[in-house]
Every structure is written in structure tokens, then in C-alpha cells.
Amino acid sequence: MNAPRTLFDKIWDDHVVHDQNDGTCLIYIDRHLVHEVTSPQAFEGLRLSGREVHRPEETLAVADHNVPTSNRAAGIIEETSRVQVETLERNVTEFGVPYLPLDDLRQGIVHIIGPELGFTLPGATIVCGDSHTSTHGACGALAFGIGTSEVEHVLATQTLIQKRPQNMRITVDGECRPGVTAKDIILSIIAQIGTAGATGHVIEYAGSAITSLSMEGRMTVCNMSIEAGARAGLIAPDAVTFEYLEGRQMVPKGGAWEQALANWRTLPSDEGAVYDREVSLSASELVPHVTWGTSPQDALPVTSEVPDPAGEVDVERRASIERSLAYMDLAPGTPLVKVPIDRVFIGSCTNGRIEDLREVAAVALGRRVAQGVGAMIVPGSGLVKEEAEEEGLDKIFIEAGFEWREPGCSMCLAMNADRLEPGERCASTSNRNFEGRQGRGGRTHLMSPAMAAAAAVTGHITDVRALL
């Protein structure tokens, strides 16, 4: 009998084109997502060496980082952003790559549209020149971010040279209490293992708190795997996955669907499979989390206080906390719920899906955005936007004083016009609170959509459980 294998082992073994016997393998890539920021130099490389795209049909391009989220009809005003999007459009035409233009209803953030269109499938390998490609692991696909040279390599060969990562399992058991979401699970995991806690590993998330999540929640968890340093995040495909995928535009149909299902059911890790590392935590104790610093690992329960660097024994860590607190303009010992906010950003590939918007609407209904707070909601894709409008969520948002925008990355990294001013403090549902991430001098507190909505209506960081 063969040794028991993990979900990761099975997908990896299934995609080894050639073991190069030097610690690396040539891996086949089934799906390649392309966006405007990390691809221009890759297409340029192909052009300079006279190479073609090996399997354009298995590539899908979309512009998301630079796109305006208001008044699309006016086009992209800022020249460098416009040139980048136009360059993508020129490249996809020249190389015959499928592309979703800005006026296509399906346009949106790469990591939202992949699963949504059924481009992402269980058991597949998926890459994109973007670190949050880990999101797609929620469908049971091995999905990871790559650099531009690797984008060029995949375009030219549909393969990648990779070193086999290690297996890590994070088991989250128990039931989340009301107000505690997938975002709180992943923030607390990162707080526990640190931003380099999973470097070199593929994380498989398991346990009852994970399997009871919706696909949207699973994507939120897998999305932030990279914030713990992981190569990828994975969740075993199950009935929830299949139900989510069935009937989506690019998913196999009829007999092919049945055949695929039979294969996908063999993917979950075998009983007794060995992981290089194991971590576990309990969801039933979990409280909504927010970050206070400038690294995603700087997350704490909302009921706590800003930490005191004096209590840190590691000298480098202490210096880094001091620097974070100075940047964030926070005094040690301040209760997190006393921290006032100026802006709210709801969206991104972490939390820009329909379920996230429903959570926001539940808090926003019958309330108003606090005086002096600017709050924007940016759906992750045109399809998310359409669904939200069909459900009437947009009306709830607008009535409560939120801005309802067009899909894109927006203020997650502020490459378009949506950004924080120096010193502004933002409650954000995105994934990175690095210095300057949402605009130079801007201060980001990461949290769940429900928590961000609660901050919007109260004007300060708030324990959403009091508003439910």
C-alpha cells in the first residue's frame, strides 16, 4: 500500500512534469491569472526573445489594481495607471490571452473572479503574479503567488521550476460565537504563529471551525496564508465546495462534471498522513480581532489594550513595536475600543465577496455612518456588485451613508485614486497594515467586515458583538 498522503502531496505529485534531481521539480500549471501590475515586463520578455504564450486558453487576464472605483466612464485619469492598463490590453491582444475588459460585468479582483467564474478548480495548480493567489486554495487548488520572471516562465512554458514546500496543518476546532468570523480566525492564527510562521510551508486548514465555513469564509482564511509567510493555503474540497462551483461559467459540465467530482472526492488528505508541522487552536474561545501595529501579526482581541513594548524581551521585536506605535500614534495601554477612526474601507480580495457585504449590511441597517467618518464599500467584482444590488444591499449602504463603488483593489493598496491622507486612521477589511500601504502616513487597522461596519457607525474601533 502507498504511504498516506496529504491533499498537498496529491496535487503536487499529480503535477510533477520532471524531477530535476537537484532539489527542484518542473511543475505543470493548469491556470494562470494575469493582472496589469506584474505582467508588463513578462510580456516584454517574451517579445524580446520571440516567444509565444504556450497555452493562452488556460490564462485569464484582468485589470484590477489601477482601476477607478467611481465614474468609470471618464476612463483612467492618472497617466501611469492608464498606461499600465493599456499595456495589458495591448499585450493580451498581441498574445491572444483571454481578457475581461473594464466594462465587462465579470471584471474584478483576480482572486475574486477566479473562483467566481469557476476558472479555479479543486486539484488544479493556479498561479498569478500576486501573493494573495493563496486565496484560491479555498477551492482545494494548489495556488501560489509568483514574481514577474516566473509569470514569463509560465506564459512561455505553462510550467514552473519549484522546490517542494513542506506540509503544515492548522486545525481549528469548535464553533465560532456570534460576531466572530473567518477574518478573526485567520488574524488570530497569524498573531499566534507570526508573519514568518509558515515560511516554506503549504498550510492545510482543517477542523470543524474551518469545514463549517462558507466558501467565502474559506477564501478569507486562505487569502491571508501569505501573511503568515506560507507558500499557499489549502482546504480540502467537500460538499460545500462542489455546491459552490456547480454551474459556474468555466466549470466542467455534464459527464465531465461527474468525472471531475469523482476525482475531487479522492483529494482530501489520507488518514494518517504526516505533516511537517501541526498547530491547533480553538474557535469557541475566539473574540473579534483587530490589528494595532504595522504587521498583520500585530492582532489582538478587540477587548484588549495597545501593548507595551517594555514587556517585550526580544530586542529587535521591541524596537519594531516601538516603531509601529510611533507610526500608528498609539500609546501603550490604550483600550483598542477607544481608538477613533477617520476612514473605513470595506473590500479587497480578503473581504470583498457577497457574504462580507451581507455582514456589513446587517450592522449598517437602520444606523448611520458616524459624523466625520468617510466610509467606502468596494465590491470585489462586477458580479458581486450585481448580486448585492439584487439583494438591495446597496440601498442599505447608501442610506447609512456609505459610498458604494465600482469593483477593484482600491484602497487595499491605494494604487488608484482611493487612498488615505497622512495621519488618517482607517478601519480596513484588507490584508496588510504595512507602513504606507493605504497611502503614505496612513494608519491601518485590519478587521472583519462586521467590525469595520461597527467602526463606521460608531466612529471608533468597536466590539461588533455589542451591535448585533
Place this chain on the structure above:
Amino acid sequence: MDKFTTLTGVAAPLRMINIDTDRIIPKQFLKTIKRTGLGEFLFNDLRYNPDGSEVDEFVLNRPPYRHAQIVIAGRNFGCGSSREHAPWALLDFGITCIIAPSFADIFYNNCFKNGLLPISLSEEQVHKLLDAADAGSNENFTIDLNAQRVTDPNGEIFEFKIDPFRKHCLFNGLDDIGLTLGKAAIIEAFEQKRSVQNPWLKLGP
């Protein structure tokens, strides 16, 4: 890609942990469609004040380090995004080697694709090197890729590990894509197998 064989140069000490890619090259500079010209914006928010003047204390603004070819930094260097603009910016500034206790995976990979050598040594060794780099004019740090050695200005030698394949490509300046295209027949055989075993994965003809 340029070959990396040996390097003798100034090493800049950057005593910070978790230096993320947003810090190495902030997002406003990712709008370029070229690989070059990013050196001016390397560590932009650490290096320049909001009015554009230089931050005097920042290490790369201080005399011997303005021409640094090596950076020595704290653990988990290059965490965050996949942007290859980070190694491009370092290279464009003139830095071809980074020494740290650990690196984030994607950044580490990206370095090798561009002829930039990331070396990981123990925390203790990196601290020694940081102290050595602090000593002002220090242009005699030597990196020997073939021997897998760093020699500091005091003559102390630190041996480092590196994957044989990555070393081979870096040392010879090899283009990965060319190597892989040489395996076109193996790739095609794999594709045949895939269309039989997992036909639903295939899109298009």
C-alpha cells in the same frame, strides 16, 4: 541575466526585522512597465522626507553606504507582496547581495531570477556582520558564491548554504525559460497524460 561570481564591496547595515516589500519599493512605483529606473525609489519612505529631501540618518544616505552593494538586515526580509520590483529596485541601486537570518519565499525566489544573491546566516552571525558593517568605511566585505563564503572586513569567514540548482543558474547567468523550453517534449507528454487522466482541467484545444 548577469552572472554572480564574486563581489567585494560596502555592506549597509539595516537593523530592522520584517522589512516588507511595500517598504523596499512602495506601490506608487509599481506603475512602471519597465524593469529599470527603480533604484531612485528604493526604500523611498525611509530614505526621503515627504518634501523629497533626504532623511539624513537613513543608512543609504550616509557616505560610505551610498555606494553599498550589499545589505545586511534582520529576519524575514522581503515579506509581503510578490512584486519583483523589489529585487529590481535593489539591483538598480547597485545592490547584488542581501544577507539576513531569513527571507520570505517569493522574494527569495525572485532574487535568483535577477542575479541577486540572498544569503541566509544564523541570527548570531548576522549580528556579527551588522557590527562589522557599522564600522564606517568597510569596502572589503567579500562574497564568493562558488566557495559559498562571506568574508567580513576583519577577515572572519562565514560559510553559507545554497541550493545547487540555484547556485548553478546564478553562477552561470542562466535563463530558466531557455532551460525549460529544452524540455518541450516532456511537457507535451505531460499534457497528453493530463488530457486523458484529468480532461476537465484542459481549457481550449
